[in-house]
Amino acid sequence: DVVMTQSPLSLPVTLGQPASISCRSSQSLVSSDGNTYLNWFQQRPGQSPRRLIYKVSNRDSGVPDRFSGSGSGTDFTLKISRVEAEDVGVYYCMQGTHWPGNTFGQGTKLEIK
Amino acid sequence: EVQLVESGGGLVQPGESLRLSCAASGFTFSTYWMTWVRQVPGKGLEWVANIKEDGYEKYYLDSVKGRFTISRDNAKKSLYLQMNSLRVDDTAVYYCTRGRGSGYWGQGTLVTVSS
Numbered sequence: 001d002v003v004m005t006q007s008p009l010s011l012p013v014t015l016g017q018p019a020s021i022s023c024r025s026s027q028s029l030v031s032s033d034g035n036t037y038l039n040w041f042q043q044r045p046g047q048s049p050r051r052l053i054y055k056v057s058n059r060d061s062g063v064p065d066r067f068s069g070s071g072s073g074t075d076f077t078l079k080i081s082r083v084e085a086e087d088v089g090v091y092y093c094m095q096g097t098h099w100p101g102n103t104f105g106q107g108t109k110l111e112i113k
Numbered sequence: 114e115v116q117l118v119e120s121g122g123g124l125v126q127p128g129e130s131l132r133l134s135c136a137a138s139g140f141t142f143s144t145y146w147m148t149w150v151r152q153v154p155g156k157g158l159e160w161v162a163n164i165k166e167d168g169y170e171k172y173y174l175d176s177v178k179g180r181f182t183i184s185r186d187n188a189k190k191s192l193y194l195q196m197n198s199l200r201v202d203d204t205a206v207y208y209c210t211r212g213r214g215s216g217y218w219g220q221g222t223l224v225t226v227s228s
Binding site: 049 | 148150157158159160163172173174208213214215216217218219220221
């Protein structure tokens with residue numbers, strides 16, 4: 001089974017400063033169709049998760065451009081260029097390459113210093 | 114606007130059954146895989162099951178195989194999760210999500226299994 005490992009698990013950030021979350025998979029996430037199915041989700045306090053990024057680097061509709069995704073193979077990163085108060089919450093990576101099913105990372109809790 | 118509305122959660126005893134429903138709107142339901150994801154309160158996310166557009170392919174988390182059944186009714190734009198032989202560790206908020214990549218999520222429905 002694929003294991004997704006995020007770091008850090010807790011991320012205190014000053015408003016206006018950048019933030020970065022790492023996600024590593026135990027196996028390459030390059031699919032046989034050439035795509036890499038690595039998504040990022042945000043879960044604000046008391047809310048349902050919301051997808052931010054799909055296939056490594058594609059922002060979902062309505063997601064601010066301060067969010068960006070990058071990476072390849074087994075190493076992936078979610079970056080926030082300038083953290084705002086509304087970014088507080090837990091961030092999860094998820095792989096969809098290795099079936100059946102998806103695998104989520106443990107989550108990274110972003111808080112404001 | 115895409116909307117997913119779950120219902121059917123509640124408090125049950127171990128060994129009992131529950132059926133969750135998800136009403137979809139705002140998109141062509143019959144052209145999407147659908148997925149159930151659960152979350153123990155205060156914990157992380159866990160994929161539970163998903164079903165192909167036509168309902169003929171279904172996949173399950175190992176720990177729910179043989180106990181849970183995912184199904185759909187494309188005419189009613191609805192997704193279901195029949196949960197039998199419920200265990201205490203099935204306690205969680207269950208989310209209905211669109212697609213294999215979970216691009217949209219419902220608000221969730223809480224299932225509590227406790228004696």
